[in-house]
Amino acid sequence: MLGFQPYETFQLLIETGGVDRTNTLLIAACDAYARRGKPTLPEMEQFETLAARLFPTAGPQARAKGAAILGRAELLSPKLEQLVVENIGEDLIAFLEGAPELSDQTMLDIIGRYDVLACATLAGRDGLSNVVLAKLFQMNSRKVYRALAANQHIVPRGAYLSALARSAQMDHMVAEALGQRSDFDAALLAPAFFDLSDAHRLKVIHAFAHRSTPVAPIARTIEQISVASAELTKALMKLFSENRRPEVTRLLAQITGLDEVRCGQIAHDVTGASLFVILRAFGATAYDGLKVLIHATSHDYDRSKALADFASLFGNVSPESMAYLMSAWRGEVNLLELSKPQYQPFTATSRRTPGLAPAHNPVVDQAIEALARIGARRAS
Structure with a gap:
C-alpha cells in the first residue's frame, strides 16, 4: 500500500507486533499517506481500513501524533477526517483552521459535540454550506457569533441578517465586527450605538442619510x-x-x-x-x-x-x-x-x-x- 508495504504485511504486523509495533506502524502509515499527495480512490479506501485498525489499538500519544500528521494530508475522506478529529487532541483547532476542505458531516459532528472553540473556528471558515451555517446560527454562543459576524464569506441576508442584528444588540464585539463590513446595513446597529467606536457611530448615522423610515413612536x-x-x-x-x-x-x-x-x-x-x-x-x-x-x-x-x-x-x-x-x-x-x-x-x-x-x-x-x-x- 502507498508504495512501501503491502496491505497484508501491515495486517500481520498489527496482529503479532503488540502496542509498540502498532504505534510505530500508525505513525509511519499516516506519514506515508500525508506524503503521498492526492491518493487514488482505491488507495484512500485501503488506508481507511488500515487506519480504522491502527488507531484503536495504538497508545494515546501515538494516536494524537498520527492524527496530527494525517491532518496535513492533501485529501481526506469523511471517515479519515473523523479519525483525525477524534484522536488529534489539543491540535484540533489548528487542524480545523488549516484543513483545505472539511466535509459537512465532520463539521456537523463537531457542532453536535457543542465544542464552542471548535465551532467558532468552523464559523470563520469559507465555503460553509447552508446546512452547516444553519446549525452554527442556532448555537447560543458569543464566540461563535463573533466569528460569524467577522466572516466576510457569509452574506448577511434573510434569517442570517436577523440573527446577526439581534446578536449585535447583546454583544458589542459582534456589533463592532459588523460595523467593519461594507455589506451590512449599519442602520441595523442602532440599538448598539453606544457600544460602538466613534467611527462606527458616525457610520450608523450615515446609514440613515437619504432614507425613508417608518413613522417613529416618538x-x-x-x-x-x-x-x-x-x-x-x-x-x-x-x-x-x-x-x-x-x-x-x-x-x-x-x-x-x-x-x-x-x-x-x-x-x-x-x-x-x-x-x-x-x-x-x-x-x-x-x-x-x-x-x-x-x-x-x-x-x-x-x-x-x-x-x-x-x-x-x-x-x-x-x-x-x-x-x-x-x-x-x-x-x-x-x-x-x-x-x-x-x-x-x-x-x-x-x-x-x-x-x-x-x-x-x-x-x-x-x-x-x-x-x-x-x-x-x-x-x-
Whole structure:
C-alpha cells in the first residue's frame, strides 16, 4: 500500500507486533499517506481500513501524533477526517483552521459535540454550506457569533441578517465586527450605538442619510417640542458652554424619554455623534446645531473636519430618520423593517456618485470658522 508495504504485511504486523509495533506502524502509515499527495480512490479506501485498525489499538500519544500528521494530508475522506478529529487532541483547532476542505458531516459532528472553540473556528471558515451555517446560527454562543459576524464569506441576508442584528444588540464585539463590513446595513446597529467606536457611530448615522423610515413612536412628542427648536438649541449651547452637563442630562431625559443613564452618556459624548441625533431629531438646522456641537465636542482633535462632517449630515439626514433612531434606542421599533425596499437609501455610493460627506466646501468652512469664534462668554 502507498508504495512501501503491502496491505497484508501491515495486517500481520498489527496482529503479532503488540502496542509498540502498532504505534510505530500508525505513525509511519499516516506519514506515508500525508506524503503521498492526492491518493487514488482505491488507495484512500485501503488506508481507511488500515487506519480504522491502527488507531484503536495504538497508545494515546501515538494516536494524537498520527492524527496530527494525517491532518496535513492533501485529501481526506469523511471517515479519515473523523479519525483525525477524534484522536488529534489539543491540535484540533489548528487542524480545523488549516484543513483545505472539511466535509459537512465532520463539521456537523463537531457542532453536535457543542465544542464552542471548535465551532467558532468552523464559523470563520469559507465555503460553509447552508446546512452547516444553519446549525452554527442556532448555537447560543458569543464566540461563535463573533466569528460569524467577522466572516466576510457569509452574506448577511434573510434569517442570517436577523440573527446577526439581534446578536449585535447583546454583544458589542459582534456589533463592532459588523460595523467593519461594507455589506451590512449599519442602520441595523442602532440599538448598539453606544457600544460602538466613534467611527462606527458616525457610520450608523450615515446609514440613515437619504432614507425613508417608518413613522417613529416618538414622533408625536417631538412635534410638540420642535416648535421650540431654537429655544432648545439655545439652552443646550448655554449649558454646554458653561460645562453644566448634569443639567444637560436632566434636560435630555425630560424631552426624549430616555433614561438618565443614557442621557448622561449623550451629555458626556465628546464626539458629538449621539448629540447630533437628538438635535436633528428635534429639527435643529445646521447653523444652530453646529453652535451646540462646537461647545459640546472635544477640542483634542481636528474639530473642523468633524464639524464639516456633521454639517453635511444636517443636510443629508432627515429629522424623521433621527427620530426613528431615537426610538430604536428606546426599543420601540423593529429595525429589520429597514430591509424592506421602500426603506432602502435613495442613493448608492459609486464612482460617479460622491459619498455622503461633501468635498471641500469653502462656504461650510467659513461658517465653521465663524461659529468657532463664538466664545462661551457670548453664549446666551
